[in-house]
Amino acid sequence: MKIATFNINGIKARIHALGDWLDEAQPDIALLQEVKSVNEGFPREHFENRGYNVYTHGQKSFNGVAILSKLPLENVQIGLPGDDSDEQARWIEATVIGRQALHICGLYLPNGNPAPGPKYDYKLSWMKRLYNRAQDLIQSEMPALMAGDYNIIPQPEDAATPQIWTDDALFLPQSRDAFRRIVALGFTDAFRARDPSPGQYSFWDYQGGAWNRNNGIRIDHILMTPSCADMLVDCQIDKHVRDQEKPSDHVPVWVKLDN
DNA sequence: ATGCCTCCCCGAGGGAGA
Numbered sequence: 001m002k003i004a005t006f007n008i009n010g011i012k013a014r015i016h017a018l019g020d021w022l023d024e025a026q027p028d029i030a031l032l033q034e035v036k037s038v039n040e041g042f043p044r045e046h047f048e049n050r051g052y053n054v055y056t057h058g059q060k061s062f063n064g065v066a067i068l069s070k071l072p073l074e075n076v077q078i079g080l081p082g083d084d085s086d087e088q089a090r091w092i093e094a095t096v097i098g099r100q101a102l103h104i105c106g107l108y109l110p111n112g113n114p115a116p117g118p119k120y121d122y123k124l125s126w127m128k129r130l131y132n133r134a135q136d137l138i139q140s141e142m143p144a145l146m147a148g149d150y151n152i153i154p155q156p157e158d159a160a161t162p163q164i165w166t167d168d169a170l171f172l173p174q175s176r177d178a179f180r181r182i183v184a185l186g187f188t189d190a191f192r193a194r195d196p197s198p199g200q201y202s203f204w205d206y207q208g209g210a211w212n213r214n215n216g217i218r219i220d221h222i223l224m225t226p227s228c229a230d231m232l233v234d235c236q237i238d239k240h241v242r243d244q245e246k247p248s249d250h251v252p253v254w255v256k257l258d259n
Numbered sequence: 260a261t262g263c264c265t266c267c268c269c270g271a272g273g274g275a276g277a
Contacts, residue, residue, distance in 0.1 A: 009276085010266050034276085036267060061267045062275070111277060151277075164260085170277065205277065206264035217277080249265080249277085 001098050002026065004238075004254035005106065005147035005220055007033040007203075011066070015046055017244045022050055025238060027254055028070045029096065031106030033149045035064030035089075042066065059089035065106045065148070071096050073104075080107070082129035090126070095142075098259045102228065103137065107148035112169030120169050123151070127178040131185070134223075138186050143228035143259065146187075149250065150221045152179040154189070157198035158218035170219060188229040190222040190255045191237065202237055203250045211242055220253045231257040 004027040008014040011032070022030065030052075035042065039058040047054050052068040057078040067073065073094035080091035093105040107130070112123030130146075137144040153171045156162040165171035183189065191200065201216025210216065224232065234256040241251045 013266065034266085111275085113275095113277065165277090168277075203277075205262090206266095207277095208260085208263055210264095219277080246265095 003029045005031045006252040007149040007250035009248040010036045030068040032066040033108035057092045065092045103144035105146040109150045115169040144225045147222040187223040190235040194235045
């Protein structure tokens, strides 16, 4: 089963680029972030016509996550547990039944800039809630993965110019520590399990010719529980998608699982 | 980067992104 994560930066602006990539990459499941649309405005038919079931957790203008799945999903849940007052649409999870059940979580972790400040506080408290959900997933022992835009540069080698990011919420020690604590619960970073080399990025800013200068960062991650990691066959970043017409500033990252 | 783009809101120009 091929499962991808893709921050599309606006579903309406990305109809064609996303459609082209789906046709080419043929993922069984695509976890989308930054949909930037309410559920009613999501162009479901573009994806239903391609054989996908569409599950959305939208919000006006900002954030928003969705799942496109060729297989029907069960137990679809929206919203990261731990704060009922949190209105931001950043989490969707579900169970997919292949040869064996797999739990999939799509997330859009808060950016957190400027740091320090209330947005950074929100990022850290969201990561605390993510830690709790991640711990439950490990303990449940059902194979599970959490994929999405983590807005975390895990290591210096995950940025072309790490010195630019030293005071940024994506790279501050506290941010990276929180990410590392989650991974240390027993998760495997799917991409790093397959490719330890530096210079592998999933985001290039629209500004300053970042793509042409390959001034990128790796912030889109797929974390797998041990029983999920046992099924890992491949993990790739579809970097070429950044060269499309009207690209997102992120590109897809996908895993192939033998499940 | 005191933000050089692009998205969204809408119907101008501001907020957000990373």
